Amino acid sequence: MKTGQKYLITIVGPTAIGKTALAVEVAKHFGTEIISADSRQFYKEMQIGTAVPSKEELSAVKHHFVQHISIFDSYSVGDFERDAIAKIEELFTKKDVVVMAGGSGLFINAVLNGLDEFPEVDPSIRENLNQLLKEKGIAHLQQMLKELDPLHFSKMDIQNPQRIIRALEVCLASGMPYSSFLSAKKTERNFKAIQIGLTAQREVLYGRINQRVDGMLQLGLVEEAASLYRHKTLNALQTVGYKELFTYLEGDCTLGAAVSEIKKNTRRFAKRQLTWFNKDKDIAWFDYQSPLDEFLGYFEATIKTL
Numbered sequence: 001m002k003t004g005q006k007y008l009i010t011i012v013g014p015t016a017i018g019k020t021a022l023a024v025e026v027a028k029h030f031g032t033e034i035i036s037a038d039s040r041q042f043y044k045e046m047q048i049g050t051a052v053p054s055k056e057e058l059s060a061v062k063h064h065f066v067q068h069i070s071i072f073d074s075y076s077v078g079d080f081e082r083d084a085i086a087k088i089e090e091l092f093t094k095k096d097v098v099v100m101a102g103g104s105g106l107f108i109n110a111v112l113n114g115l116d117e118f119p120e121v122d123p124s125i126r127e128n129l130n131q132l133l134k135e136k137g138i139a140h141l142q143q144m145l146k147e148l149d150p151l152h153f154s155k156m157d158i159q160n161p162q163r164i165i166r167a168l169e170v171c172l173a174s175g176m177p178y179s180s181f182l183s184a185k186k187t188e189r190n191f192k193a194i195q196i197g198l199t200a201q202r203e204v205l206y207g208r209i210n211q212r213v214d215g216m217l218q219l220g221l222v223e224e225a226a227s228l229y230r231h232k233t234l235n236a237l238q239t240v241g242y243k244e245l246f247t248y249l250e251g252d253c254t255l256g257a258a259v260s261e262i263k264k265n266t267r268r269f270a271k272r273q274l275t276w277f278n279k280d281k282d283i284a285w286f287d288y289q290s291p292l293d294e295f296l297g298y299f300e301a302t303i304k305t306l
Contacts, residue, residue: 001096001303001304002306005096005192005306006092006096006097006098006190006191006192007096007097007098007191007192007193007194007303007306008088008097008098008099008100008111008112008189008191008192008193008194009026009030009097009098009099009100009194009196009299010037010099010100010101010108010112010193010194010195010196011023011026011099011100011101011102011196011197011198012101012102012103012105012108012195012196012197012198012277012283013103013197013198013199013273013274013277013288014103014198014199014205014269014270014271014273014274015051015103015209015212015266015269015270015273016051016205016208016209016211016212016266016270017198017199017200017205017208017288018198018208018288019101019102019103019198020053020057020101021057022101022198022292022295023061023099023101024053024057024060024061025292025295026099026295026296026299027061027099028060028061029296030095030096030097030099030299031095032061032091032095032097032098032099033061033062033063033064033091033095033098033099034061034062034063034064034098034099034100034101035064035065035084035087035088035098035099035100035101035111036053036063036064036065036066036100036101036102037065037080037084037100037101037102037103037104037107037108037111038050038101038102038103038104039077039080039102039104039107040104040239041053041065041066041067041102042065042066042067042068042069042075042080043067043069043070043071043236044067044068044069044070044071045070045071045227045228046067046071046224046228046236046237046242047067047224048216048219048220048221048224049216049221049224049225049239049241049242050239050241051212051216052066052067053066064084064087065080065083065084065087071228071231071234071236071237072231072234076166077106077107077110077115078110078115080107080110080111081107081110081111081114081115084100084107084110084111085111085189088100088111088191089190092190092191097303098191103273105273105276105277106163106276109280112189112193112195113186113187114186114187114189115187116181116182117181118170118181119170119173119174119181120173121169121170121173122173125169125172125173126165126169129141129165129168129169129172130165130235133161133165134233138159138161138164141161141164141165141168142158142164144168145158145164145167145168145171148168148171148172148177148178149167149171149177149178149179151177151179152167152177152178152179152182155179157272159265159268160238161235161238162235162238165235166178192306193282194299194302194303194306195280195282195283195284196283196284196285196286196295196298197277197283197284197285197286198285198286198287198288199274199285199286199287199288200287200288200289205270206267209263209266209267209270210263212266213241213259213262213263213266216241217259221241221245222245222248222255225241225242225245225246225249226245226249228242229246229249232246240262240265240266240269241262241266244258244259244261244262244265245258245262247261284298286298
């Protein structure tokens, strides 16, 4: 390890692959702390459906950005970049290695490479788009974006209303496509990034997803969704595991059908995550069952070469 050099080990991959468990072991090995980069786990009110780290994991290693805000708060990827970089720099005053783990590609990319610069947006534009979402549904906003920025529409997660609204508000505020503001320029960071990804055969991953959903139900996911039902229009709750149960709670489907939808939509979510991460050529991929020594050996060897 070079004197004065700092290293951010980043562990990515699809949901239910085992990122948190590995991050805890790696952080323990290096005597450091974890930056959580899972945007679904930011919210205090959402615990079971977002698979926040267990009490044992949270007590074994200090985690940052887990349940640190409310579903009523507005918290953007830009906010996370600012807060995460500040926390990472603070940790680097005491430690040479920090671990970041999560499946939110946009948030991870913001920490590693910075954000593109976008024009200022009048808050009324966002308010109008949120109102359109309530009145006409996500399909209407999808069609708007397809017309205003077909390039970005073809690449993004079109089931995510927050991302659609963000892209649309930039289009409407600037009169230009959202994609025209995206650049390949990277922000220089004061650390070296070491990225690994966890992977598994598709059937194995889908089996893990099904097991996780079943486990969430046993822990009380239906009850958690019921407690949040009156806030169902909030952006934070437009996510897999909750929106399907809201449909069940409204009497529009059976519980069995809702659970099937959760599993199906989680599989789709995992597929989108893999598509995102596979574009990053700096990620070294490992089978999720690789022994801990293999991961630690890779990190130690890479640190010596950077």
